[in-house]
Amino acid sequence: MWLRFLLGVMTAAVVVAALAFLLSPTDTLRERTVVVEIPPQAGALGIAQRLRDADAVRSAWAFVTFTAVRGNIRGLKPGEYEFPKDASTLTVARMVENGRVRQHLVLHPEGATVAELARALEAARLARADDVLRTARDPAFLRTHGIEAPTVEGYLFPDTYQFVRGMKTEEMLGRMVQRTRSKLKPEMIVRARARGLTRHQLLTLASIVEREAVVREEQKLIAAVFWNRLQIDMPLQADPTVQYAVGKERRALTRADLQTDHPFNTYRHPGLPPGPIASPGLGAIEATLDPAPVKYLYFVAVSADGRQHHFSNTAEEHNAAVARYRLSRNR
Numbered sequence: 591m592w593l594r595f596l597l598g599v600m601t602a603a604v605v606v607a608a609l610a611f612l613l614s615p616t617d618t619l620r621e622r623t624v625v626v627e628i629p630p631q632a633g634a635l636g637i638a639q640r641l642r643d644a645d646a647v648r649s650a651w652a653f654v655t656f657t658a659v660r661g662n663i664r665g666l667k668p669g670e671y672e673f674p675k676d677a678s679t680l681t682v683a684r685m686v687e688n689g690r691v692r693q694h695l696v697l698h699p700e701g702a703t704v705a706e707l708a709r710a711l712e713a714a715r716l717a718r719a720d721d722v723l724r725t726a727r728d729p730a731f732l733r734t735h736g737i738e739a740p741t742v743e744g745y746l747f748p749d750t751y752q753f754v755r756g757m758k759t760e761e762m763l764g765r766m767v768q769r770t771r772s773k774l775k776p777e778m779i780v781r782a783r784a785r786g787l788t789r790h791q792l793l794t795l796a797s798i799v800e801r802e803a804v805v806r807e808e809q810k811l812i813a814a815v816f817w818n819r820l821q822i823d824m825p826l827q828a829d830p831t832v833q834y835a836v837g838k839e840r841r842a843l844t845r846a847d848l849q850t851d852h853p854f855n856t857y858r859h860p861g862l863p864p865g866p867i868a869s870p871g872l873g874a875i876e877a878t879l880d881p882a883p884v885k886y887l888y889f890v891a892v893s894a895d896g897r898q899h900h901f902s903n904t905a906e907e908h909n910a911a912v913a914r915y916r917l918s919r920n921r
Contacts, residue, residue: 612652613679618645623675625692627755630668634658637666637686646671647679656680662687670755693752698766700748700871701800703839707746717759725759735767744793744866745770773872781879794862796870796878801830804897809877811901815886824887826856834867890915 618624626644628637634657638650647653656679657663669691673682684690694714698707708722725731726742737745747769753762774789782792795816803809816826833839835854836847848855854863870878886901888908892915900915902908 612649613656614648615676615678616645616648619673619675619677621675624673624677625670626673627670628666628668628686632668634663634666641682641686646673646677646682653679653683657683657687660687667691668756691754691756693754696751696753698746698748698751698869700874701797701868702748703834703868704741704743704746705839711753711759711762714753716753716755716757717762721759722763725763728760731760731763735764737767739790739865741865742767744797744869746869747773748869748871774875778875778879785879790865791862792875792878793866793870794864796875797866797868798826798828798830798856798863799878800870800874801868802828803874803877804895806873808899809874810880810882811884811886812889812899813874813877814881814884815889815901817881818885818887820861823860825858825860826862828856831856831863831867834863 616624624644624646626640626646628640632640634654635650638647638653641647641653642650654663657666660683662683666686667689669689671682671685671690672692673685677685694716696707696710696714696716698710704723704726708717708719708726711717711722712719727740732739732742735742735745739745742763746763746766749766749769751762751765778792779789782789787795795813798816799809799813803812816828818824819826829843831854832843832847832850832852833841835852836843836850838847848857851858853859854867856863884901885903888902888905888911889899890902890908890912892898892900892911900911902911
């Protein structure tokens with residue numbers, strides 16, 4: 591009798607030890623995190639096998655049995671998961687049950703374009719660049735978000751976003767548009783109207799200010815230059831609008847570029863261009879609504895990095911500043 595009892599205890603101990611081993615962190619997870627992508631409709635067995643193949647669990651059978659006992663075998667969710675170092679099968683199961691998928695941080699900086707965002711999303715393997723550009727011009731998407739423009743350019747708020755693999759481009763861009771709507775307060779729209787600007791025109795002018803002003807301290811001065819020019823119907827002559835027109839983004843322009851007959855070429859067409867050329871931040875928007883009380887009509891970068899500008903009231907003063915800058919640059 592005692593022998594039978596002892597054998598039973600030993601058997602139970604072996605079973606417990608075996609289960610503990612099967613549910614313990616794998617050798618790989620003891621060393622580093624493990625990323626596993628689970629497609630939709632994979633099924634419990636398919637999910638378990640993917641986890642086993644990536645060495646996120648020790649046994650596919652043990653994972654299926656464990657989730658079945660927990661009553662969650664039908665609640666396993668697809669997605670991309672990053673299991674932390676030393677994660678046990680319990681931790682892995684809870685993450686897949688709760689859909690705690692991997693978050694990808696995507697930075698859309700101030701002054702960035704839709705084209706630059708498209709490349710960033712493609713580099714992060716979150717979307718194809720072509721799909722992003724297509725969605726940005728999709729009339730149905732634009733109508734859904736109340737954007738009366740041919741593209742979403744300028745309506746994507748510059749910020750750091752958390753996206754997950756598998757999200758549709760409409761979801762990602764939609765979230766960015768909603769962020770702009772939440773940041774652009776009603777009182778800002780009222781102030782814009784008092785200056786004769788629609789929301790679209792506010793974002794358009796602010797985007798030019800954003801691209802021209804490298805440092806925030808100069809945003810109000812640069813905004814004032816453009817406001818002063820608009821008031822006398824003087825062309826804005828903003829290089830970033832020409833870069834946008836000819837597809838050069840942040841590259842140097844040629845004389846031929848400046849002569850391009852394009853609606854966004856503010857050297858040839860006075861007034862505001864048809865729409866924004868990039869995503870303006872709150873600083874540029876505020877500067878556009880509250881420009882510096884100066885009469886400047888010109889500015890030229892006087893530092894190699896473009897962070898500092900010389901501002902002038904007259905063409906003569908401006909030309910002299912340009913000559914001084916060129917002379918100092920050639921020394």
